[in-house]
Amino acid sequence: MNKFEYPVLSIRNLNKQFGPGCNHCQNQKESTLIKNYCPVCGTVYACQDISFDLYPGEILGIVGESGSGKSTLMRCLYFDQEVTSGEAILSTYEHGERNLFQESPQRKRYIRNHLMGKVYQNPLLGLKMDFTSIGNIAEKLISAGSRSVEEMEARGRELLEYVNIPAFRMKEAPKNFSGGMQQRVQIAKALSNRPPILLLDEVTTGLDLSVQASVLDLIKYLQREMNISMVVVSHDLGVIRMLADRSMVMLDGKVIEQGLTDQILEDPQSPYTQQLVHSLL
Structure with a gap:
């Protein structure tokens, strides 16, 4: 069986709006919004009908400018924010038969x-x-x-070693670390329970190029060694090109293009994606 046959995560028609909406924007959304903002009631449609599948061991890239909705999408996926509507199915949870967005706060935790x-x-x-x-x-x-101090310490050491934090700094506070080291500690923490899915939101933004390269190398290494599925968000198409098997391009809260990353880079269909690719060349 092809490992890409069954998604580990399926998102269908995810919507997130900030504000109540009004007759003006709800009935004729397309024609009345300025980008994704209603000038009458002030509602922002941050994510509009977003659907995608994430397969085992795959990195899905999400690219778009600031305000395109990609970070809001990530917050919704990790329950940092409630969705307005939509469905999320995780194959490793309740046999893939429950909508995660409708679960209780305890189950979400x-x-x-x-x-x-x-x-x-x-x-x-x-x-x-x-x-x-x-x-x-x-x-x-x-x-x-977990309750065993020995087991937790062993797991912590193993992970910090894995992300290249030297042993003599493992008991140091992250506030003393550089940005790149802090990101590596975050990655170690996120991996601690061997989750099938890792969400990475703009993890290289603000890092020096050499540090950025080491974080990207680590992400590729994790994919190869641990077969974790990842969703990687970036406004930088160069990062997405290096990491992602497939990509989605977002603009004004909508997915305007998706497909194999190579395909999107070589033959972008929408004017916005063409502009993005052109700026990378």
Whole structure:
């Protein structure tokens, strides 16, 4: 059987709006919005009818300018924000028969702690800066029910070694680390429970080029060695080109193009994607 036959995650018609909507924008959304904003009631349609599948061991790239909705999408996938409507099916949860977005807060917490990991653009959101690095990993393991200090310490050491944090710095707080090291600690923490899915939101933004390259190498290594499925968001098409098997291009809260990354780069269909590709050349 082809490993790409069954998706590990399926998202259907995900919508997220900020604001109540009004007759003006709800009935004739296309013609009345300025980008994805209603000038009458002020509602922002941050994500509009987004659907995609993520397959085992695949990296799906999501690219788009600031305000295109890609980070809102990631927040919805990790339950940092409630969706307005839509469906998310995870093959490793309840035999793929439940809509994750309709689960109780307790079940969502379980899914976050056991079945997903997230690496935030801002390490302050993903790490406790005053804890030790190994303590950050232990925190995630405790949330998932671990109680053995020895096991947690062993797992923490193994992961920090894996992401190239030297042993003598494992009990140091991330606030003393460089941006690249903080991102690597976040990745180690996100991997602690061996989740089938990793969400990476703009993880190389603001890093020096050499540091950026080492973080990207680590992500490719994780894909190869651990066969984790990943969703990688970036405004940088160069990052997506290096990492992603397939890609989606977002603009004003909508997916305007999706397909194999090579295909999108070589033969972009929408004017916006053509502009993006052109800026990369």
